[in-house]
Amino acid sequence: LGWRMGRRYVLGIESTAHTFAVAIVDDKLNVISDVRDVVRSGETLGIDPKLTAEHHANVAPQVLEKALNEAGMDITDIDAVAYSMGPGLGPALRIGATVARAIAHKFKKPLYPVHHGIGHIELTSTLLGFKDPLVVIVSGGHTSILSFNLGRWRTYGETLDITLGNLMDMFARKIGIPFPGGPKIEEIARKGRKYIEMPYGIKGNNMVYSGLLTYAIQLIGRTSVEDIAYSLQETAFTVLVEATERALTQVSKKEIGLTGGVASNDRLYNMMCSMAREHGVKVGRLEKKYNSDNGVQIAVVGMLYMKSGYAPVPVEEAVIKQRIRVEEVEIPWR
Ligand code: AMP
Ligand code: MG
Helix, strand or coil: CCCCCCCCEEEEEECCCCEEEEEEEECCCCEEEEEEEECCCCCCCCCCHHHHHHHHHHHHHHHHHHHHHHHCCCHHHCCEEEEEEECCCHHHHHHHHHHHHHHHHHHCCCEEEEEHHHHHHHHHHHHHCCCCCEEEEECCCCEEEEEEECCEEEEEEEECCCCHHHHHHHHHHHCCCCCCCHHHHHHHHCCCCCCCCCCCCEECCEECCHHHHHHHHHHECCECHHHHHHHHHHHHHHHHHHHHHHHHHHHCCCEEEEECHHHHCHHHHHHHHHHHHHCCCEEEECCHHHHCCCCHHHHHHHHHHHHCCCCCCCHHHCCCCCCCCHHHCCCCCC
16 A cells, blocks of 8 residues: 555546546645546537436446556545536536445545536646636636636636637538537638638627627638638637736736636637736646546545545535536635
């Protein structure tokens, strides 16, 4: 049992959307194991909640077993279980929560429900070593600008309609690129030469993207797809960067953590960096694998709860909340 050495371990389960994942972290927030299984969405854009839940239920036993094997641990060696409680797809969330409750009940382990977005936030801050960042989450499920203030993570800007990830994926689908379209759009946009003016949707610190999507789709067939992709990206990212700049001037942070699948886009990252440089602010992002949904983000938050002595949730009160907002969550560790 050399691995234990007085260490404590939390097992985290993620199941909000396309990914079913299990990870184990120790109390120094080292990643001990990280196993994921992503549902194949085929031709469809979004994810079908029922098929996704079926996928998660099918792979759950193997993913759990693999995570324990990778760590060289037995389920009884785990000190606590954390699961993503939301926001996300109800049927998918229920699978992760059920697995977590079963383990907690059978092996008498403390149980911590975790807000998925706070998982992205705390994983990003932890791995980047950012103490008090402004966090920008840009994924298929979220487009939000967040900052810690008065005991909670709070939203300082968000999309008022579709997410930045959806914008990329929906446009991609219209030109025949399957999900996830973002990486391919980035490639195509690099060949764009002419900027076409497009609807610039900003309201306060909030983003509005559906008009931009409609406009870009209407241009298909009338001008080069490279120029459309390029202009779409430039417009969408400028809106996000401007909203982030507005939020930044309100909360005056010194670090920006960029996370979520779209954070992998180099053009977006560079635009964010140029804006931040003008304010003497640092921008960081994680390696690609940590931008996507994973179990580590859930395990890390579970460990933060446990280390701060926060009361675990009794199994019968361990629910899911499909539409929970970050502001609803108490943060005892900051
Ligand atoms: P997530 O929801 O965090 O798993 O992220 C998936 C989203 O990120 C999808 O909408 C992808 O199209 C998008 N995405 C991934 N890589 C890139 C990229 N390089 N540029 C733009 N979007 C991306
Ligand atoms: Mg996510």
